[in-house]
Amino acid sequence: MQHIIDRFVKYITIDTQSNPNNPAFPSTEKQWDLAKVLVDELKEIGLEDVTLDDNCYIMATLPSNVDFEVPTIGFIAHIDTSPDYTGTNVKPQFHPNYNGEDIVLNKEENIILSPSYFEDLLLYKGQTLITTDGTTLLGADDKAGIAEIVSAMEYLIEHPEIKHGKIRIGFTPDEEVGKGAHLFDVDAFGAEWAYTMDGSQVGELEYENFNAAGGKVTINGKIVHPGYAKGKMINSMSIASDFIKGLPSNEVPEQTTGYEGFFHLHSMNGEVEKTELQYIIRDHDMDLFEKRKKQFQEVADKLNKELGGNLIEVEIKDQYFNMREKIEPVMHIVDIAEEAMKQVGITPLIKAIRGGTDGSQLSYKGLPCPNIFAGGHNFHGRYEYVAAESLQLATDVIVNIAQLTAEKAK
Incomplete structure (x- = not known):
């Protein structure tokens, strides 16, 4: 698990805050900093067809390792962080074996992350929490999703005994300012369906949004x-x-x-x-x-x-718009994700998103795209946190989805 923690920390310490007032793609030059790191890393772990286009969209391929036809699926996350709160100079703090009590994020400024206010903290007692130092956001939205996708692809490459079809991954800029899917080339991506790894609590599985x-x-x-x-x-x-x-x-x-x-x-x-x-x-x-x-x-x-x-x-x-209209005709893609969660002991939490993801726009562009948990909480502010164990669980779910898709195609 330390490997995925290290990967996540590497990503969150690169500032990628987007700008709602700039119509350019990407809306901030600093998003290129993470994009270039990711391109090198994707090539290093063995993915193919790694591309970074002029608008900061990254795509890559994990080829099929079976000799029968399997639907091409995709996994998508976004590289930018919210303009609502600074993402400059992120200093993550680690809290092993969380005991359910208040966490002092910043003693000097008396910034406290408390379960009396954020009750979801108690879901992660006994786990390792990764928090901010109280002066920035963390960036789990959605660098947790990126770390999980990259780690899952690396695991599949290192374990060829796990059978899967062709998998496409995509990382988008400017999701936080509503433009993440605007210039996403669905035809070039070439997947029959995909999943955004951009949800919160472990178990979240969403195919409705605002x-x-x-x-x-x-x-x-x-x-x-x-x-x-x-x-x-x-x-x-x-x-x-x-x-x-x-x-x-x-x-x-x-x-x-x-x-x-x-x-x-x-x-x-x-x-x-x-x-x-x-x-x-x-x-x-x-x-x-x-x-x-x-x-x-x-x-x-x-x-x-x-x-x-x-x-x-x-x-x-x-x-x-609400992606439910586009997902309901292909509900088997939700069923696969649900089964993948159950295989690692997660009870799926199927609910409507009180927000939106790239998946909502992509669904209307012809790429049905439910949303899966990435594990973070309290996005867009100083109280953001994620459990290290959640990063691993989401990675396992991606691996299971890949395997289940192949098994069901036999």
Whole structure:
């Protein structure tokens, strides 16, 4: 297990944070740093057809080792980390034989990872936890997935007695900013189906996700001297506050769960003359999703009418859709993953993703792509952690999927 831990640490100490405000591919130059390391490593362990294209997409092949036809399958993870929290100078900390008590991440700043707040910690009592030092994210999302895929391919190469068909692997940039699958060449990948290794808790197996849109609200005000402002000044920040209050206060991420959708204000930048709000709009049900987008626009229309002008501009862009529609016709690919987990003693946790993965977009591009756990928790922040044992379990599941796919093709 130490080998996969070392591999994971090597990846997370390379900063690959993406940038939502840059339309380039990749959105940050530093994603190339990990991409180049991975290309060398994939060649070193013996994979074939290793490619890195001009947009930072990596693909590689593990050839079949059987003499009968087996569907080509794929495994996919993303190289970037979230722009929500810094990924610079990651210093992982190790906590062997975790005892279920509070973990002091940073004594100087009194940053504590506590099971009283993060109850999932107790799932990993007795295991080796890998955490941050409280000043960065960890990067398990999704460098855990990369480490697991590479380790599984290496294991299959070193154990030719395990029979499998052709396997394709793919690593994408910019998943965290919603672009990970935009330039993914499904035809070049050439798999009948694939799995993203991008879930959280051990056992997660997901083939439903949010329908997603981004909403940009621009409020135009008017600045004059505050001493002479009566009847003249228009404070865009005050109007922004009215817009925020116009949406349901309980339909936000911190008050919803399961299949409940939400409006999430994730960025606000304003002065008197101009304020911009950035929202994400989410719902699993397509009809409710469309109603949410309509409701979002109606709040702006109502305020514009009350204000007697078009001071509020709204731009809504769809980002991705629920992959369930594309997975249900080929549910055998979920069944294989479920069986692969059971073979290593894992009880599958089949549930809807309260988010999205590259797999949701890839499914609509013709590559059905359920999502499997990578093992990390508390993504996108200083409290992120993963159990070393989870890295190994996910690796074992990948190996089992490869073997089961071949066995079922006989």
